[in-house]
Amino acid sequence: MSxxxxxxxxxxxxxxxxxxxxxxxxxxxxxxxxxxxxxxxLLTKAQCQRLEKQLADTEYESLFEVAEIVTLLxxxxxxxxxxxxxxxxxxxxxxxxxxxxxxxxxxxxxxDHPKSIKLxxxxxxxxxx
Numbered sequence: 326m327s328x329x330x331x332x333x334x335x336x337x338x339x340x341x342x343x344x345x346x347x348x349x350x351x352x353x354x355x356x357x358x359x360x361x362x363x364x365x366x367l368l369t370k371a372q373c374q375r376l377e378k379q380l381a382d383t384e385y386e387s388l389f390e391v392a393e394i395v396t397l398l399x400x401x402x403x404x405x406x407x408x409x410x411x412x413x414x415x416x417x418x419x420x421x422x423x424x425x426x427x428x429x430x431x432x433x434x435x436x437d438h439p440k441s442i443k444l445x446x447x448x449x450x451x452x453x454x
Contacts, residue, residue, distance in 0.1 A: 326402040331367070333439045335411050336427050338366040344420055351384070352416045353377060354394075363411035364394055367403055388412060407434055 346353050346360040354365035355373035365373045388409045414426040431438050
């Protein structure tokens with residue numbers, strides 16, 4: 326999968342979801358409500374749930390620290406550095422800031438901004454008038 330397709334898929338998924346995948350202990354690949362993080366939306370539900378059980382007591386700062394996640398993403402043709410940058414946006418910023426942060430990630434990776442960001446921007450601007 327091209328970097329642009331990975332970026333578009335993750336950003337569109339997260340903008341539609343509109344909230345983080347987390348519980349009281351922190352951010353998750355998939356949470357009890359079915360919400361997913363950037364890596365989680367690129368994996369199957371079964372893979373996410375299995376990995377969550379394995380990683381339950383593990384803290385990691387980067388996807389690169391979890392070899393199985395890296396392998397699963399690479400096997401599907403995803404750029405792990407891009408997915409990790411999107412994971413950082415998901416984990417470290419409020420969903421209201423995602424559109425801005427996703428544009429920064431797109432610029433950093435020399436990608437086009439997805440339509441979901443542009444649509445959300447127009448809707449927000451219309452609401453201010």
